[in-house]
Amino acid sequence: MTSTKAHDVPVQELDRVTIRFAGDSGDGMQLTGTQFSRAAAVFGNDISTLPDYPAEIRAPAGSIPGVSGFQISFSASEIHTPGDAPDVLVAMNPAALRANVRDLVPGGAIIVNSDAFTPPNLAKAGYATSPLADDSLRAYTVFEIPVSTLNARALDGLDMTSKQVDLTKNFFALGLMFWLYGRTMETTLAWIEEKFGSRPMIAEANRRALNAGYAFGETTELFHETYRVAPAQLAPGTYRNITGNEATALGMLTAARLADRQLVYASYPITPASEILHYLSAWKNFGIKTFQAEDEIAAIGAALGASYGGALGLTGTSGPGMALKAEMLGLAVMVELPLVVVDVQRAGPSTGMPTKTEQGDLLQALFGRNGESPIPVIAPATPAECFDLAIEAWRIALHHMTPVVYLSDAFLANGSEPWRIPELDSLADLRVANRTERAGFYPYERDPETLARPWAIPGTPGLEHRIGGLEKLDILGTISYDPDNHHRMQLLRAEKIARIARDIPPLEVFGPPEGELLILGWGSTYGAIRSAVERLQGRGLKVAHAHLRHLNPFPANTGEVVRAYERVLIPELNLGQLRMLIRSMFLVDAEGFNLVRGKPFQISEIQAKAEQVLGDR
Amino acid sequence: MTDQLAPSLADAAPSKLTRKDFASDQEVRWCPGCGDYSILAQTQKVMPDFGVPRENIVFISGIGCSGRLPYYMNTYGFHSIHGRAPTIATGLKEARPELMVWVVTGDGDALSIGGNHILHSMRRNVDIRVVMFNNRIYGLTKGQASPTTEFGQKTKSTPTGSADYPIHPLVVALAAEASFVARSVDTQTEHLQGVLERTGFHRGSAFVEVLQNCNIFNDGAHRAFTDRDVRDDRMLILEHGKPMIFGKNRDLGIRLDGLRPEIVRVGEDGITLDDILVHDETSEDPTIHNMLARIYWPEFPVPIGVIRNVPRPTHDELVDAQIRDAIARQGPGDLARLLRSGETWTVQ
Structure with a gap:
């Protein structure tokens, strides 16, 4: 759908956009990404973000190891991941371009700070010739903007060093992105006031940089359209x-x-x-x-x-x-x-x-x-x-x-x-009572239901007792080397934890309760797995997703769930740790999908793996 | 004064307890003749003097023969893992500043595996009383060299003699800024009682070295200066405000020659009592305290008693004060408001 704005730049409606801000680790890319995320969230999009920064606080400026990135995906519908591949890359220097360009979707947009593409910077990034001058970026739409120069002009007259001025150029880029995606600058302006209110000149500089970026978008003829991503329909509530x-x-x-x-x-x-x-x-x-x-x-x-x-x-x-x-x-x-x-x-x-x-x-x-x-x-x-x-x-x-x-x-x-x-x-009431009753107090007496021992804290009269790392005599809690007691205590400690399974919700299944394939996950892989399963289900495949929050003990129905499918696929960012547990506990021939690259799964990777598993049958 | 317990503790004291009230029902199991028996007995003996109810006293230990002491005290007790008792004590005091917490440790537990925790619990002035039994050997593991084992000493793990230089425990405690530093001896029961009593009344990080005999694996480690017939000449009993005099005839003293201590005889070469160093345990400047922590037999008499005792706000007081200040400044935390902080938006 295309409509027209007052000053004749067409507006294109999109369901979802993924942007990656990338620059030197001193360029403020994490802040830029965070500010854009807040604005998108406040606007009502569903969002998901992924910062990616180097361990070095400041790796050599302009070098590839020093590149810091922040990816945000914002959408008019519910999303679970920060997006597989960015649609837009904002690259503040050649190293940021080189480190990130291969992740971009084909035909994606690249916005570069052309001022930073100097021979020394190109050399630091390992470019023999400028990628802006050759045709190596022909698969993308490249916008060359002299961000540093334009920003410095906007800050002209402020009593600041050129280095201080340069530090605000990320807000110029942010302002431009706000214009491009039809966002107001309110949340960031409020943030500037809160953060720099006591330092009026710094506040003014950041405000000018932000406004200049926004105004540049409005006045330049570089961009032929802007974009809108409508608010998502999230469940009612305050977010x-x-x-x-x-x-x-x-x-x-x-x-x-x-x-x-x-x-x-x-x-x-x-x-x-x-x-x-x-x-x-x-x-x-x-x-x-x-x-x-x-x-x-x-x-x-x-x-x-x-x-x-x-x-x-x-x-x-x-x-x-x-x-x-x-x-x-x-x-x-x-x-x-x-x-x-x-x-x-x-x-x-x-x-x-x-x-x-x-x-x-x-x-x-x-x-x-x-x-x-x-x-x-x-x-x-x-x-x-x-x-x-x-x-x-x-x-x-x-x-x-x-x-x-x-x-x-x-x-x-x-x-x-x-x-x-x-x-x-x-929210649930978490209060539990301390033991105070003297009569019949034994430090290792157990609750008959949970097997929990009493919590008798120092300061409680009459309950003075000793605990420690040596094996305890059952109930009395004194030291014991008795072989049968040790065996009994080992079993009691194991049983106590096993019984927690009575007290946790069952494992829920998203999709058919039985069928061809279950994808079982745990932890942060949730979003990528859920998105992949939604796509596979959309294609009519009988694929289900179950996600464990409790890894020990497992929910009581876990065995039942994993046995209800012909195949079980367990994607993990390790070499198969949950898979080892599932196989040994439930004798299910679960398959692994294991990537350990220090990055989250992409949706497409899980989707492709699932398709391969289904095709193998 | 620092030697005051919080009034809330003393006020809560019931009718006076006795030594027996502090003995647990557990059979004491150290080797017959071990110096630990005496330390336990003196500890139980002084406990009633603090006027602290039993339930407000906690003994925390690590691993080693000393680690068993909490089992024999009829107070709260925690026999933890090797070297880590000060960490548990620190957390307990953070949560419960009103408790009186003792840490029982040994030369291996405190100075080897747990060295880092001694350092930091002392410098933070956590209100704990660390009593370190120093027998200069690993006893529970049957006779290996410890950080205080003498250079060249043959042990099971050093059959041709230890190649490691020993550490002076009290020098470490002073370097770590302990606000109370003292030394006593297992066999000198009255002196030990006195030191433990002073320790109990101190507020802040206290470090007490008790020279203790392991009669099985390092028998007689301290006897060269602790034996009854030589100790008057070979030990220096420190008393605040008194000259550092020792010797059977009370005529030997410590004098400073420039920065170096020397032993002089009062009455000889025109030396009078005025030339002798006077012990000031409250001196902020730790120079003399460091000297006292370092001098040792056979070059010097071994000082025992309270070496350093300086007032300083305790860690738990400082933590509590920060919270009180924050509440005074910002008001008590409003959780519902905190959850809603930052930009929020509402979906209808």
């Missing part, structure tokens, strides 16, 4: 855009409120989990106590100490930190205290690729400790769901008196989507 890390932090705070207990967050800085510490540390007026520990072990030790004292002891980390926390996690299993460990997974092993996503820690979470050491493991599927699963982690920890591992990942942590803000009184 905001949210990343997984912020949703995790808010969920943990909310859980503490629902449990009516002190939250103590102890953590050691690690990418990509540090933001959770930053959020929770900023919310001091909520009474949260945060503690930046001397190392990963101290962090989980402090969290366990806080739980011992009756608080919600929480720690957060990524894979390498999980490895360090293993022994203390085993102690938490032995002393049977509630504790939540957030593992924002990243590409491993070892230091791996700290800013890139992976699902490599599932088996570590389940088994990465000495001895039989069962721990519930849960994993959110989307950034917004991180909020709900944070509350779920505490529900399990508190009701079953156990440590819980919560597996997020870098894609969820940094990615964002609209979040329907819940009403607080609609």
Whole structure:
């Protein structure tokens, strides 16, 4: 559909657009992408975002390793992923172009800052000749705009160094994109005021850059049409855009409120989990106590100490930190205290690729400790769901008196989507009672239903007792080396975790309840799998999707679900960890689809794999 | 004064408890003749003096022979994992500042595997009392060298002699800015009681080294200066405000020669009591405290007593104050509003 605007640039209606902003890591691309996302979200589009940034804070300027990108997909209908391939690439320098151009859809648009295409920059990016001068970009529509020059002109007269001026050019590009997609600049103007209000000149510079970009779009004859993406029909409610890390932090705070207990967050800085510490540390007026520990072990030790004292002891980390926390996690299993460990997974092993996503820690979470050491493991599927699963982690920890591992990942942590803000009184009551009754108190007596032991916290008169890592005598909780007792306690600890399956929702199936193919996933692969399955179903194929949030124990009907299909395909960003569990537990010949490139799956990859599996029959 | 417990704790004290009230029903199982028995006994003996109800006292330990002590105290107790007791204690104090928390550890637990946690719990001035049993050996694992084992000493893991230089535990505690640093000896029961009592009344990070004998794997590690017939000449009992005098005849003293300590005899060469260093445990400047932590037999008498005791706000007080300030400044957190922060939009 095409209509005409007042100044005669036709407007094309689109269902979905995917834009990637790319530049040097000092060019402010994350901020530019975030600002565009907010505007799209506030406008009412469904959105999904994927930041992609280097581990180096500032790799050499202009180099390929220094390229930072931010992809946003916004749509008039419901979407689950940040888009496979961008329709538009905004490239602030040659390196950004070179690193990203091959991802673009054929015929896609490229907007470049032509000022940055200087011989030194071209050389740093490995271009022998300028791609703007040869015909290597002929498959795309290229818009060459001297962003730096135009921006500097707009800021003329402000008492700023040329370097300071140059730092605002990302807002020129943002303004231009706002014009191109018919967005108002309100949210960003408000942000500038909030952020730079106390520094009027910086605020003015950013405002001018933004306006100049927008005005350039209006006046130039470069663009022959602009685009509109109508608001999506989301479920009624109040929304905001949210990343997984912020949703995790808010969920943990909310859980503490629902449990009516002190939250103590102890953590050691690690990418990509540090933001959770930053959020929770900023919310001091909520009474949260945060503690930046001397190392990963101290962090989980402090969290366990806080739980011992009756608080919600929480720690957060990524894979390498999980490895360090293993022994203390085993102690938490032995002393049977509630504790939540957030593992924002990243590409491993070892230091791996700290800013890139992976699902490599599932088996570590389940088994990465000495001895039989069962721990519930849960994993959110989307950034917004991180909020709900944070509350779920505490529900399990508190009701079953156990440590819980919560597996997020870098894609969820940094990615964002609209979040329907819940009403607080609609959330579950998480309160549990401390043991105070002296009569008949035994530290390891168990609730007959859940097998949870009593939480008898220091300060409770008459319940003085000793706990620790040595094996416990059943019920009494004193030290025991009795062989039969040890066997019984091992079984009790296993049974206690297994019984959580009674207390979690069944595994839901999207699509036919039985048939040719089930695609089973967990964690952040949700969006790509769901989109692929929607497309396959649209073509009349009998394909279903089931997504596990509870990885230990599995929902009670999991075996039933996976046995109802001829084939089971398990896509994972690891080499087959869930598949190993499903095969061993249910004797189902599940197939894997495993990519470990530090990137989320693309919809088309899963779709192609599913088609191949179906074609193989 | 720092040597005051929070009034809330003392006020809650019931009628005076006795040593027996602090003994648990567990059979004490250390080797016969172990110095740990004495440390346990002195600990139980001083506990009633603090006026803190049993339920508000927590003993947390790591791994090693010392790690068993919490089982024998009729208080709350947590026998944790190797070296990590200070981390659990830190988290517990964060959640529950009103509790009186003791950490029981050994030379291997505190200075080897748990060295990092000692360093940081001390520098944060977490309100915990660390009692380190120093027998200069790994006892529970049957006789390997520890960070305080003497250079050249033969142990099971160093059959041709230890090639590692030992560490001075109290020097580490001072470097880590512990606000209370003291030393005592398992066999000198009255002195040990006195030091433990002072430790219990301190607020902030306290580090106490107790020279303890492992009669099985390192028997007599300290006897060269702790034996009854030599100890007056070979140990220096520190008392705040008093000159550093020692010796059977109380005529030997420590004098500073420039920056270096020396032993002098009062009454000889015109030396009077005025020449002798006077112990000031409250001195902010740690120079003399560092010297006292470092001098050792056979060059010098081994100082025991409270070396350093300085007032400083505790970690839990500071954390609480930040929260109070934030609430005063921003008002108590409104969760519903926080969830709705940033740009929101409504779908009808």
